[in-house]
Amino acid sequence: xEGSPLVSTVLFHVGPVAISRPVLTTWxxxxxxxxxxxxxxxxxKPYPSRPQMVLEAxxxxxxxxxxxxxxKDARPLLPLIGTLFxxxxxxxxxxxxxGVEAPTARLETPAALALIVFFSVHYYGVRxxxxxxxxxxxxxxKLIMLPLILISEVTRIFALMVxxxxxxxxxxxxxxLVVALAGLFVPIPLMALEIVLGLVQAYVFTVLxxxxxxxxxxxx
Amino acid sequence: MDIQLASIIGAAxxxxxxxLGPALAEGRSxxxxxxxxxxxxxxGGTISRTLFVGLAMIETTAIYCLVxxxxxxxxxxxxG
Numbered sequence: 301x302e303g304s305p306l307v308s309t310v311l312f313h314v315g316p317v318a319i320s321r322p323v324l325t326t327w328x329x330x331x332x333x334x335x336x337x338x339x340x341x342x343x344x345k346p347y348p349s350r351p352q353m354v355l356e357a358x359x360x361x362x363x364x365x366x367x368x369x370x371x372k373d374a375r376p377l378l379p380l381i382g383t384l385f386x387x388x389x390x391x392x393x394x395x396x397x398x399g400v401e402a403p404t405a406r407l408e409t410p411a412a413l414a415l416i417v418f419f420s421v422h423y424y425g426v427r428x429x430x431x432x433x434x435x436x437x438x439x440x441x442k443l444i445m446l447p448l449i450l451i452s453e454v455t456r457i458f459a460l461m462v463x464x465x466x467x468x469x470x471x472x473x474x475x476x477l478v479v480a481l482a483g484l485f486v487p488i489p490l491m492a493l494e495i496v497l498g499l500v501q502a503y504v505f506t507v508l509x510x511x512x513x514x515x516x517x518x519x520x
Numbered sequence: 521m522d523i524q525l526a527s528i529i530g531a532a533x534x535x536x537x538x539x540l541g542p543a544l545a546e547g548r549s550x551x552x553x554x555x556x557x558x559x560x561x562x563x564g565g566t567i568s569r570t571l572f573v574g575l576a577m578i579e580t581t582a583i584y585c586l587v588x589x590x591x592x593x594x595x596x597x598x599x600g
Contacts, residue, residue: 304594368569459580466583504576511573 305469308406322403329390329403358386369507370514377513380420384413385506388464392498395472396491402498405469407461414461417509418453425516437518460508467501523599531589538585545578 308320340351348356362382366374388404395402403409425434438449471494478487553571557564 305590306594365569368565459577462587463576463580463583466586467579470586500572504572507569507573508576
């Protein structure tokens with residue numbers, strides 16, 4: 301069906317790989333973030349310049365938040381969680397730009413991010429407790445809980461994906477509907493709401509990823 | 521009743537009734553969190569972070585219903 305939110309348009313092919321619109325938007329965001337970070341971190345000084353101050357405030361804020369969730373040294377998690385958060389903020393807000401569709405409004409991008417979270421949960425868990433210590437953790441508190449815990453490992457990641465996708469996509473869908481029904485300037489309050497929702501969803505996704513990883517690391 | 525009409529009605533029902541439960545639950549949890557913050561303002565940071573995570577969990581139910589509605593409307597396996 302035309303305009304389905306579950307299908308993304310293929311723009312062109314690189315060899316056998318179809319490049320769709322969310323992928324292209326993600327590449328643009330990656331380029332902007334990389335160049336922006338390189339520019340902001342070009343000359344780091346003990347007496348920071350203005351861009352460095354902003355950068356430090358953002359990084360330290362994220363570090364504080366991670367530390368408040370997992371209650372131990374957050375530095376090993378900072379690259380993953382920080383990148384996730386900054387990317388999600390930019391990706392969710394990119395839908396506000398005219399002509400750009402947020403890549404998180406299509407199923408693939410949240411699915412890829414959720415897969416990254418899924419694998420890093422196990423990676424950090426195994427690294428913190430050792431393979432057998434981590435596997436033994438699945439059978440706690442009782443062995444009979446094992447199937448439920450295994451199912452919840454998958455469903456919570458699925459929920460993570462669907463939550464991000466559903467929120468961002470429904471926001472964009474709603475704006476498109478209101479534009480089609482009511483006219484040009486009517487959906488502006490909705491777009492303001494969408495900015496707040498995008499930030500909240502980026503925060504929620506990141507905090508949930510941190511909680512999952514923190515639970516996998518445990519108190520060890 | 522043909523299958524498309526049934527899917528549309530089903531999608532509307534899924535979203536409308538699927539929004540009821542999470543709305544009540546989110547209202548209750550926000551009220552409880554506000555109560556807790558009013559009693560103990562210094563714990564506000566922890567409470568609101570936990571609240572956000574909890575709200576996200578509750579909201580998932582509504583979003584599952586939304587996904588079911590979208591599947592019925594756009595990816596219905598029975599509508600040819």
